[in-house]
């Protein structure tokens with residue numbers, strides 16, 4: 001492969017700046033006292049603290065998973081701070097005017113203005129900075145429709161019964177090592193509740209930013225869509241460029257009751273580390289949705305960041321005729337490693353799932369698709385279709401596919417297609433001969449490869465995702 | 479327009495072009511014929527600056543500039559166009575997007591404004607019509623699932639849209655039936671304006687019935703071994719390349 005492509009693949013990370021914000025940060029270390037302090041700072045109800053402590057005790061008994069196709073040094077969990085929040089957030093600003101301008105500037109620099117008049121029309125944003133939510137926009141407008149969209153810490157005060165009813169029902173406290181850790185120490189995240197029969201009038205989105213050094217980010221998102229309701233939600237994430245690795249262990253739970261639909265999109269652009277693999281975010285995330293009768297959950301993810309990604313957004317298709325979808329673009333470059341995919345658990349009759357996974361590997365990176373399709377004994381007439389495509393750029397990277405199929409129902413149909421291709425010299429030459437520079441050529445070819453997935457993103461974000469890929473592939477020249 | 483002096487070039491470790499000279503003036507059409515493996519495609523790649531094709535010796539000037547010092551895309555932006563013998567597919571990238579990027583990259587290099595979507599679309603539709611491709615080809619992936627003939631017509635469509643100064647057509651006729659051949663030739667002829675030059679690489683004389691060349695050159699073993707007017711193509715048609723001391727291997731599949 002030509003030198004030009006290597007150059008084109010040199011990394012560039014636009015979101016790598018640090019904001020000068022005075023923070024209150026816990027000293028590193030984790031024990032029950034830390035959890036008590038964290039819960040107290042948030043003024044949580046007693047049951048929440050108990051829940052956290054139980055999760056913590058479970059976590060102590062679990063071991064870190066090692067089956068993923070990733071390799072990273074052992075994490076010292078006592079070397080991480082479990083809470084950090086800008087001091088200015090302590091007095092709980094009532095409106096944007098009271099929010100520290102430096103915080104607002106941070107989001108502006110990231111292309112997410114938080115003043116409602118400047119925002120994308122039709123998109124409400126919850127901005128989470130380290131361990132706290134800074135602001136949630138368009139709340140009144142959403143309240144008119146009966147939609148709740150607020151930080152989960154606030155939901156614990158305002159709607160404790162709702163949170164208590166659903167928290168941990170899809171991803172149990174002790175589900176896995178990282179989920180247990182999250183359950184013990186989660187700090188903020190978004191809570192969404194769509195009442196029966198309501199079509200959420202706007203796109204909802206949460207923007208996560210890690211800023212403080214040596215802190216972990218443990219956000220927790222819970223979305224409940226009542227019968228016959230609809231919501232489309234998008235999360236975005238970035239972090240400063242630092243030499244140390246930082247841990248991000250999130251849990252997302254989706255509940256789609258009868259006839260409800262949840263569309264959940266992620267544009268993940270955590271700092272990926274430098275070209276030698278120094279620094280970057282460890283992105284260890286558990287995302288799962290539960291579908292009741294005729295419900296539908298779509299996961300769409302565009303993953304370009306993080307040093308190590310371990311993430312399998314899944315659907316439990318419990319109700320008859322429910323539908324699960326997973327559309328994924330995962331791009332790795334430099335020394336990034338991604339092990340990502342999905343689980344489709346078919347329990348109900350005539351349940352359907354579609355998996356479209358596009359893995360792009362460049363540089364020295366490793367990109368693995370890992371997917372499980374399970375057809376339970378009750379999954380009469382269930383169907384799955386999986387398409388799993390890998391695109392290699394250069395010859396020093398790796399693409400791997402680990403499909404697992406378990407069927408306990410002979411009437412269920414599982415289809416799996418997989419392809420591996422390369423960005424060829426022929427394609428690059430054609431593009432250049434037609435006047436395009438190699439960077440533009442590679443990004444155009446990659447965008448074409450991802451088209452099926454980008455189509456699934458909300459309009460405003462499809463453009464963003466395309467640009468993000470372009471930036472990720474851009475050389476130091478740009 | 480183009481001056482090639484004593485060009486020697488190799489691919490991998492093998493020298494393919496061995497002392498080639500050629501002078502092309504504005505508005506001229508030069509046909510290059512020759513047996514398979516003579517180095518015709520190699521010449522096109524060397525002139526376009528393709529990676530892996532190394533010039534060992536010689537000079538090439540294009541519109542007064544040293545062509546060999548320019549990047550592939552700079553040569554293209556300067557007006558050098560290559561219609562490929564085997565056009566490659568770019569799945570998922572529509573012809574429309576591809577050509578829009580391409581047209582605008584050329585315009586940008588010339589210091590012109592980008593075309594608006596409406597202006598571009600108009601141009602694209604006209605070009606499609608000229609080569610007899612249905613409009614939905616604009617929406618399809620570049621060469622994705624195109625038949626051999628459609629790929630060739632698509633190359634000519636690109637030529638029409640990009641309005642180059644010098645176009646090299648590498649066997650744009652091979653694998654085409656007479657109707658398609660006519661379409662390709664008409665496309666090319668429509669671009670002849672007395673300024674624009676062409677190198678028409680072909681294995682057979684029949685394309686030259688439709689695109690009348692000013693000069694015909696026979697390329698064999700990396701050199702131009704004979705040059706003449708249109709009548710030379712007819713001679714070749716009659717006697718094959720056997721007189722060059724090697725068998726004509728016939729058209730590639």
Ligand SMILES: Nc1ncnc2c1ncn2[C@@H]1O[C@H](COP(=O)(O)OP(=O)(O)O)[C@@H](O)[C@H]1O
Pocket residue numbers: 489490492494512513514515516517518519520521
């Ligand atoms: N990438 C390559 N590596 C090695 N040899 C090559 C390569 N490309 C072409 N050749 C050789 O160069 C010679 C000329 O090829 P080509 O220019 O394609 O001929 P033509 O177009 O006249 O049929 C042939 O012998 C061919 O085998």
Ligand SMILES: [Mg+2]
Pocket residue numbers: 518519520563648649
């Ligand atoms: Mg050839």
